Amino acid sequence: MRLYPEQLPQHLQAGLAPCYFIYGDEPLLKQEALDTLRRAARERGFDERHRFDADEGLDWDAIFDASQALSLFSARQIIELQLPDKLDKSGSERLRELTGQCHPDLLLLITGPRLNQAQQKTAWFKALAAAGPTVTVFPPDARHFPRWLEQRLHRYRLRAEPDALHWLAYAFEGNLLAVAGEIEKLSLLGLPQPLTLAALQQNVQPHHHFNPFQLLDPLLQGKVKRGCRILLQLRQEGVEAGMLCHLLAKELGTLLALQQALHGGQNFHQAAAALHVWSSRQPLMQAALGRLPLAKLHGLHAMLAAADRAVAAFDDDEAWRWLYSLCIGFLNEQPLIITP
CATH class of the missing domain: 3.40.50.300 (P-loop containing nucleotide triphosphate hydrolases)
Known part of the structure; x- marks a missing residue:
């Protein structure tokens, strides 16, 4: 069970x-x-x-x-x-x-x-x-995080206005431990209910946190703004560029193999099963393939190779510039100009 x-x-x-x-x-x-x-x-x-x-x-x-x-x-x-x-x-x-x-x-x-x-x-x-x-x-994803926060506030007999709840979700995404402590602190302050945006900004210190795996889904969905935000936060948290290169190489490799299989006339679900793509991720992958043709995927792979070479040369800034450009490249099917 x-x-x-x-x-x-x-x-x-x-x-x-x-x-x-x-x-x-x-x-x-x-x-x-x-x-x-x-x-x-x-x-x-x-x-x-x-x-x-x-x-x-x-x-x-x-x-x-x-x-x-x-x-x-x-x-x-x-x-x-x-x-x-x-x-x-x-x-x-x-x-x-x-x-x-x-x-x-x-x-x-x-x-x-x-x-x-x-x-x-x-x-x-x-x-x-x-x-x-x-x-x-598992941590609640971005769609369900506001609902989780609402339930957490209710546990402490607190309520928040919609814009305050939205800000709280943005300020603590990926860091349930920190937001749980802040909500407990808010319950002791006796603030007027429902909590307003101004009240939260005055009494709460933002502290969002992401793990590298959370970068993948926004990119596959074409949510480039969110993907870039996660990427910059990962850098601030000390995540190694080389680790992200490895993670993205695996994801891009799977996308390339799937797109090549589709070009060869193979059924998507058969190809995904052969590549051991989780069933829960197959709709996300399939939607991304509709936006990322083979030429675009080759361009993204070239960007990733450039980032990997920068990591090997110990040029951290250059590696992160390539990774940022790579994230932007997931936006649509438009051809890439391979420069960071």
Whole structure:
């Protein structure tokens, strides 16, 4: 069973499952989901908790000893395990073995990073999914972020005027942890309701944050202004130009392969499946291909190659100029003039 964090309260009304796997790259939502499960467990008598990190130095036998030990103070216990970005063969085998240890007086709370499609097909992931619900934790996208903020404000009995809510979404996009702290602070100030734009600008310090993967969708959608804004913010946050080159090379490579397949008479969905494009991203890719002909994609690839050469020559400013030009190049089907 796959759950989202907001579904946990309703799910828990029917009782606790023996195992939960919470994974994703949004720290606030992951922590709150974990806290929700801990509270539900304490209410059901799980008073003892052991925490482990599955790094290279993990003693797996210590986890199994804890899972089988009887405590003088508590008959029910929680074992929490944080998984690394990559799980080796030994760790995969021991994790699958651990899921077989579940019993009514033991609760497994496993947390992990964002997983790609290949990782979700591994034996250890399938074992976790069979043992209990998987809780997927992703930040709300730009379309849904204002709604998330509205719900968060409501939790603290706050309301905001539409332009104030729009500003708040712009000021904190990608940084739920920061905006949650600001909303909590606002609840203590006793400001008149609904909150106005002027009140927020006077009392709140903007702090948006993006990860490199968030650059891709706006470019595919042709939302160049937003893409450039994300790119500039990534540079301010210290993201390496070389990392973005690698990320964009993979995305452009997929677009080129798809466009070439379409020119060869192949069906889009068959080509996308052969290239392991996630079904959720296929409509986005297909729409982008309608705007980016083969010649345009070759031009974008040439820009990316120039950025990559600048990275290799340690010319950071030149690399970022090429990346900025590349983002603008996603706007439409017009031919490119290859200059930064």
